[in-house]
Amino acid sequence: MKTLLVAEHDNRTLTEATARTLTAALEMGGDVDVLVAGKDCGKAAEAAAGLAGVSRVLTADADSLAHRLAEPLAALIVAMAGPYDALVAPATTFGKNVMPRVAALLDVAQVSDIIGVEGPDTFVRPIYAGNAIETVRSADAKKVVTVRGSAFAPAPAGGPAPIETVATEAASGDASTFVSAEIPELLRPELTSARIIISGGRAFQSAENFKAYLEPLADKLGAAIGASRAAVDAGYAANDLQVGQTGKVVAPELYIACGISGAIQHLAGMKDSRVIVAINKDPEAPIFQVADYGLVGDIFELLPELEKAL
Amino acid sequence: MKILVPVKRVVDFNVKVRVKPDGSGVDLDNVKMAMNPFDEIAVEEALRLKEAGQAEEIVVVSIGPAAAIDTIRTALAMGADRGILVRADQPVEPLGVAKALKAVVAKEEPTLVILGKQAIDDDCNQTGQMLAALLGWPQGTFASKVVIDGETVTVTREIDGGLETVRLTLPAVVTTDLRLNEPRYASLPNIMRSKKKPVDETTAEELGVDLAPRLQVLKVEAPPARGGGVRVASPAELVDKLKNEAGVL
Numbered sequence A: 001m002k003t004l005l006v007a008e009h010d011n012r013t014l015t016e017a018t019a020r021t022l023t024a025a026l027e028m029g030g031d032v033d034v035l036v037a038g039k040d041c042g043k044a045a046e047a048a049a050g051l052a053g054v055s056r057v058l059t060a061d062a063d064s065l066a067h068r069l070a071e072p073l074a075a076l077i078v079a080m081a082g083p084y085d086a087l088v089a090p091a092t093t094f095g096k097n098v099m100p101r102v103a104a105l106l107d108v109a110q111v112s113d114i115i116g117v118e119g120p121d122t123f124v125r126p127i128y129a130g131n132a133i134e135t136v137r138s139a140d141a142k143k144v145v146t147v148r149g150s151a152f153a154p155a156p157a158g159g160p161a162p163i164e165t166v167a168t169e170a171a172s173g174d175a176s177t178f179v180s181a182e183i184p185e186l187l188r189p190e191l192t193s194a195r196i197i198i199s200g201g202r203a204f205q206s207a208e209n210f211k212a213y214l215e216p217l218a219d220k221l222g223a224a225i226g227a228s229r230a231a232v233d234a235g236y237a238a239n240d241l242q243v244g245q246t247g248k249v250v251a252p253e254l255y256i257a258c259g260i261s262g263a264i265q266h267l268a269g270m271k272d273s274r275v276i277v278a279i280n281k282d283p284e285a286p287i288f289q290v291a292d293y294g295l296v297g298d299i300f301e302l303l304p305e306l307e308k309a310l
Numbered sequence B: 001m002k003i004l005v006p007v008k009r010v011v012d013f014n015v016k017v018r019v020k021p022d023g024s025g026v027d028l029d030n031v032k033m034a035m036n037p038f039d040e041i042a043v044e045e046a047l048r049l050k051e052a053g054q055a056e057e058i059v060v061v062s063i064g065p066a067a068a069i070d071t072i073r074t075a076l077a078m079g080a081d082r083g084i085l086v087r088a089d090q091p092v093e094p095l096g097v098a099k100a101l102k103a104v105v106a107k108e109e110p111t112l113v114i115l116g117k118q119a120i121d122d123d124c125n126q127t128g129q130m131l132a133a134l135l136g137w138p139q140g141t142f143a144s145k146v147v148i149d150g151e152t153v154t155v156t157r158e159i160d161g162g163l164e165t166v167r168l169t170l171p172a173v174v175t176t177d178l179r180l181n182e183p184r185y186a187s188l189p190n191i192m193r194s195k196k197k198p199v200d201e202t203t204a205e206e207l208g209v210d211l212a213p214r215l216q217v218l219k220v221e222a223p224p225a226r227g228g229g230v231r232v233a234s235p236a237e238l239v240d241k242l243k244n245e246a247g248v249l
Helices: A016-027 A040-048 A070-080 A093-105 A205-219 A229-233 A263-271 A299-309 B039-053 B066-078 B092-109 B128-134 B189-194 B233-242
Strands: A002-006 A031-038 A054-061 A086-090 A111-115 A117-121 A122-127 A132-138 A143-147 A164-165 A176-182 A196-200 A225-228 A254-258 A274-282 A292-295 B002-006 B009-011 B033-037 B056-065 B083-086 B110-116 B138-148 B154-157 B162-169 B171-177 B200-205 B216-220 B230-232
Touching: A002 A093, A002 B154, A002 B216, A016 A031, A016 A086, A016 A143, A016 A164, A031 A040, A031 A070, A040 A054, A040 A164, A070 A093, A070 B128, A086 A093, A093 A143, A093 B092, A093 B128, A093 B138, A093 B154, A111 A205, A122 B200, A132 A254, A176 A263, A196 A205, A205 A225, A205 A254, A205 A299, A225 A229, A254 A263, A274 A299, A274 B233, A292 B233, A299 B233, B002 B039, B002 B092, B009 B066, B033 B039, B033 B066, B039 B056, B039 B110, B039 B138, B039 B171, B056 B092, B066 B083, B066 B189, B066 B200, B092 B128, B110 B128, B128 B138, B128 B171, B138 B162, B154 B171, B189 B233, B230 B233
Parallel strands: A002 A031, A002 A086, A031 A054, A054 A164, A086 A143, A111 A143, A196 A225, A196 A254, A254 A274, A274 A292, A292 B230, B002 B056, B002 B110, B056 B083, B083 B200, B110 B171, B138 B171
Antiparallel strands: A117 A122, A122 A132, A132 B216, A176 B162, B009 B033, B138 B154, B154 B162
C-alpha cells in the first residue's frame, strides 16, 4: 500500500488540515508520500518533511502550479498516480476542487469528507449534513479520498523525510488562468478552523446588536463569529458566517449558540462540536437538546454578564 | 450561447431524515422532496445570464427516478426553456452522473454548464469537477460571481479564508456557492406555463453510460447521540463549568 497525500499550502506554510489528513492517510496503512506542488514552495516542502510518518516529500515546482489551479494540478497528480494505491487530500476548498477532477481522470469514484478509516478501502463519512453516517467500501483500484480535518488529530513533528523533485511537464494548459485573490487579514480566527465559535441568531433583532453583543465576546474568547441562517436572511450577518447545512459545517472545541432556536438546518452544521453551549430565552428551544450547557434567559442581559465573567 | 443546468431531486432541506433501523440507508418514504438548494442557485444564475442577453437557451437536466420530472418542472417554472430527464431508478453516484452529463453535453453542445456545488443528500461535492475533467473543460467551483466576457468567463470563487478570481476559456463548468444569488420563486402563471414546456426523456442505456455504483455502502447509522446536557443558572456558573469541567476555556 502506497499513498500520495496532496499537501495544501501557500508555497511557504503548510495548512494544519494537511497534518490532519496525514493522520488519516497513515491510518489507511502503508507508506505516505507528500506532494508539495507550487512555485518556490521549498519552505512548504520542508514543513511537510518535518511531519512524523512521511516517507518522502515530492516537490513539483512550476509557474503553472503557482496558484494550484485544479486543471494543471490534477493533470500532474494523474501523471504521478501510477505507483500509488490511494490519493488523499484535505476536504478543504482546495482538496474539494482538485480531487474529484483527479478521480474522474482516473475513472474512479471519490470518497468525500471522510471522518473515519476502517481499512485501506473502507471509510466512514457523514451524509445528509451529518444526520446519517455511512460506511462505504471502494472497489476501485485506486482510492481517491478527501479527509475532514476536524475528525483527525494533526500528525506530530518528526522526520525529516527526504525531499525529491518531480517532473512537471504534465502541469501545463492555459484554459484556466489565475486573476487575483482576496484574502482579508482576519481579525478573528477563520470559521471552519476556529477552536471556539460564538454564533448568533434571529434574537439579536438587528445587525447593530449582532455586532455590539457578539464581537466583544469573540475578541475576549479568541473566537470566530458564526450565524444562523435566520440571522443571515434577516441581514444581521454576512452569509459567509452562516453555519449550517447550506453554509459552513464546523466542529470546534466550543460552540456557543446565542439566540439560536436550533433548526435542523443549523444543527447539521455544528452538532459535531466537542462542547455546545446554548443561551436562549425559550427553555423549549431544540438547541437545548444538543447543548452540553444551557443557560435560559435574555441574551441582551446574559451576554454582557458573560463577558464580565470571562 | 446555450447553458446546461443539471438539477437534483433531494430531500427538502427542512426535513430531519431518519436512518432505517436495518442500517441499509435513510428512510425516504413519504418524505418531502425538493430541488437541491445549490441547484436553484444554478438555475437562477443561468436565468440572469439569459436576462442580460448573454444566453439564448437554458436546458435543465436531471438524472434520477420518474419523479425527478417535478424538479425539472420547478426549474422550467423559474424560467428555464426545456428539460431532459435521464431515467435512472437505482441510486446514482457522482462519477456515473458526470458521465451521463458528458453524454448530454455531447448532444446539446452547451457553452456553459452550471451546477450546484454539492447535493445536500450525499454531500459529495464532486459532480461538477468530474464533468469538467471528463470534458477536458476548465472549472470554476464554488462561484460567488460569474461574468461572461466574449470567449471567457471570469469566476470569483469562495475559498477558505477569502475569494479567488479565475478566468476560464469557454466552454467551461461552473459550480455555485450560496453567495452567488438569491433564487426567485416561481409564480403561479409561470408554473402553469411550465407544464407546456418540452421535457425529453432518455435513459442511461440510450446514452451509453454505465451508472453502476462503484462504492458499496456497508451500513448507514444514525450519528451518535449527544449526552444529556445540564442547565446552568448564571453566566458565572457557565464560565466555571467551561473552565473546570469541560476544560475548553
